[in-house]
Amino acid sequence: MSTPTNNSLFLIGGTGGLGTEVAKGLVTATGFESKKAIVRDASSDKAQALADMGWTLVEVKDLTDADLLETALAGVQTVVSTLSGNDMVSLESNIIQSAKKTGATLFVPSQFGVDFYRWGTEFPFLAGKKAVQEAAAAAELPVLNVFTGYFSDWIFGFFVDLENAKVTWIGDGSDKVSFTSRDDIGYVLAKALADPEYAQGGSLSMQGDYASFNEATKWLGESLGKDIAVEYMNADDAKKLESELLVKGLEGDVGAFFGSFKYHLMGEPARGNDGCNLSKQAKDYGHELKTLKQVFGSGVYSGSS
Missing domain, CATH: 3.90.25 (UDP-galactose 4-epimerase; domain 1)
Structure with missing residues (x-):
């Protein structure tokens, strides 16, 4: 169950191409006791770049190990994933289960791109996004989707x-x-995480x-x-x-x-x-x-x- 100490923001996938860019702005999020980045190798140059931004590194060498994940996610409130690759769906499904068990109240999946509700999920790559949504729904973990075009x-x-x-x-x-430029995403998302409108999830759109x-x-x-x-x-x-x-x-x-x-x-x-026209619902929070x-x-x- 969530406790008063569950007030940490976690980033998973921050050493990837997208994650590195999102991390720059996301670290400016307010209202969190700590901001932590889960990495496989804390000594790597990419991990150290996250530390230089202000992220506290938490090393988890195997994201498929539920026990390791649950230990790493102690104090979690919000998890942001920027994972990619063939194993993204299975990894995010594992993260959802562990995050829920450790008290998370919000999950931001690596769904950055088109508004798949309007675009559709017939293409295999997009079908994976739907599978992650279903996993979160089954775990009763609220999801905030981020649409960027x-x-x-x-x-x-x-x-x-x-x-x-x-x-x-x-x-x-x-x-x-x-x-949208990838290095703008984190700044807008950081502001949205403090917006009561998204406390129980929803869909956030932005465009440059x-x-x-x-x-x-x-x-x-x-x-x-x-x-x-x-x-x-x-x-x-x-x-x-x-x-x-x-x-x-x-x-x-x-x-x-x-x-x-x-x-x-x-x-x-x-x-x-x-589904890639976000002009009507896009937010920028002054960024x-x-x-x-x-x-x-x-x-x-x-x-x-």
Whole structure:
């Protein structure tokens, strides 16, 4: 059961690419007695970077060990996960069980991205998010989902052939979607954790920009000092290609799987899916999130071209 001493914020997955960025702002959260980061190796450079930010390190070498997790999570109130990878669902399910047993009252899963309630969870990668939700519901642990749209400081390296300065958009490229830089997420989430509206969970949306793929391509090209050649693909043809690649991906072809996911993310807006339009419900709590032009201007994609 939760006790008056359960007043700690825990971050799990903070040494990963997303976690490192989220940790920067999340450490500013107020109202917690302590802020702890669970890491596999406290002596690693990435773990030490978290300590330098102000996180107290708690070493857990095996996240599948329930006893170790429950001991590490002593005093927990809120758990934020930024885990990724093939074992994310099983690991987060384990964390949910341990967190509940040790008195946690809120879990923030690694669901950052599109609003899957509107987007749907048919794609296998997104189906995992639904499985985590079900695990939390079964454990009766409230969940706060965080919807950010596409990561503006990462997604164009996935969508665009930066080396050859070319891209193929699906549809006509005019569909608008939400974008957020990963290093802004933690700051907004930190404020939300002090908002009574989310004490029992819910859905938090944020966005740094709302723009079309055509607009983003133009601004990205300007920041790189080159014209990006753009081609367009019919949405139905793209869906067929997505399905063909997914079949190969599920047979073990990792490249095909991620290729399918790319077409899925690019294609759904062109097919009328508004699950990546967070403009109406987005919150910022006074934090100024970076626009696409600001992200591009930071040079984050310069080293990839």
